[in-house]
Amino acid sequence: MKLVTFGSYAFNVGCWYYVGYISPMAININKTRAFSTDRDDTNNLNSAKDKKNVGSLTKKEVKEIWGIVPVVLYSNADTQKAAIIKDNKKKSGIYMFINNENKKIYVGSAADLTRIFYMYCSLKYLVGAKNSLICKALIKYGHSRFSFIILEYCDKIDVVKREQYYLDTLNPEYNLAKIAGSSLGVIRSEETKARMAEASSKRIHSQDSKNKIAAAILGRKHTKESIEKMRNRIISEETLIKMRTHLSELNKNKRISVEVIDTEINITTEYKSIKLAAQSLNANPTTLSRYLKSQKLYQKRYRIVKKT
Numbered sequence: 001m002k003l004v005t006f007g008s009y010a011f012n013v014g015c016w017y018y019v020g021y022i023s024p025m026a027i028n029i030n031k032t033r034a035f036s037t038d039r040d041d042t043n044n045l046n047s048a049k050d051k052k053n054v055g056s057l058t059k060k061e062v063k064e065i066w067g068i069v070p071v072v073l074y075s076n077a078d079t080q081k082a083a084i085i086k087d088n089k090k091k092s093g094i095y096m097f098i099n100n101e102n103k104k105i106y107v108g109s110a111a112d113l114t115r116i117f118y119m120y121c122s123l124k125y126l127v128g129a130k131n132s133l134i135c136k137a138l139i140k141y142g143h144s145r146f147s148f149i150i151l152e153y154c155d156k157i158d159v160v161k162r163e164q165y166y167l168d169t170l171n172p173e174y175n176l177a178k179i180a181g182s183s184l185g186v187i188r189s190e191e192t193k194a195r196m197a198e199a200s201s202k203r204i205h206s207q208d209s210k211n212k213i214a215a216a217i218l219g220r221k222h223t224k225e226s227i228e229k230m231r232n233r234i235i236s237e238e239t240l241i242k243m244r245t246h247l248s249e250l251n252k253n254k255r256i257s258v259e260v261i262d263t264e265i266n267i268t269t270e271y272k273s274i275k276l277a278a279q280s281l282n283a284n285p286t287t288l289s290r291y292l293k294s295q296k297l298y299q300k301r302y303r304i305v306k307k308t
């Protein structure tokens with residue numbers, strides 16, 4: 001079969017891999033073989049006859065085997081790539097791969113079905129996903145040996161819930177994780193874990209994301225059992241010392257030394273923090289912080305400046 005690219009994506013089309021380019025409007029493939037699977041030329045899946053006959057599942061057969069009626073059935077994930085990309089652009093829902101040879105299946109969900117299909121057509125992704133059974137199968141058998149099915153279209157907020165329904169109902173063989181939206185059962189290498197940890201440490205949440213996280217935490221309700229456990233929790237003296245030390249260091253780092261200049265008598269007084277200066281002037285620390293920032297005179301007499 002052939003390998004083509006869609007923008008920055010590589011497409012595995014069956015068993016042989018070729019280098020080329022594909023666009024939504026047209027397909028242009030350079031006929032230079034770059035990689036092949038374990039099948040030789042005598043059993044090449046790239047033959048016109050093989051591509052035509054492989055993947056002849058019908059909706060009726062799908063219903064007889066799995067007891068479901070798919071919304072859309074693409075009986076050949078190789079030759080019908082263009083249709084899959086075009087038909088499912090910006091659509092969310094639940095999809096299923098069927099191995100037409102051994103009838104093993106994989107169920108997944110996506111907020112954008114076209115985007116997820118691009119991923120499964122990327123040779124780089126397939127080879128890199130060493131612990132994924134479906135990726136290994138796509139490489140071994142080729143896309144032409146698989147049917148791609150849309151089980152249902154649904155709202156983005158419902159995809160995980162609906163995926164879980166099909167995972168429970170169909171018990172797909174290629175799914176390592178049996179919990180929708182989780183990586184439970186997926187074994188990751190130490191290298192992958194390190195990359196994930198590094199990416200997470202560099203993640204910067206937008207203010208909108210921070211607000212949503214805060215709202216979720218504020219809206220969380222503990223059960224009576226959880227509340228009782230928290231009440232009965234005993235904190236060791238060692239832990240309390242560590243907590244006090246940590247809080248002390250945090251406050252130390254936040255502390256700003258300031259100078260209060262009395263403009264009437266021209267005397268400058270130094271304070272180790274805004275709080276101490278506020279106590280001396282019988283003022284609110286927040287109020288003094290505003291005057292520090294604006295550089296206006298507090299009570300038309302005192303100028304608050306940061307100590308350099």
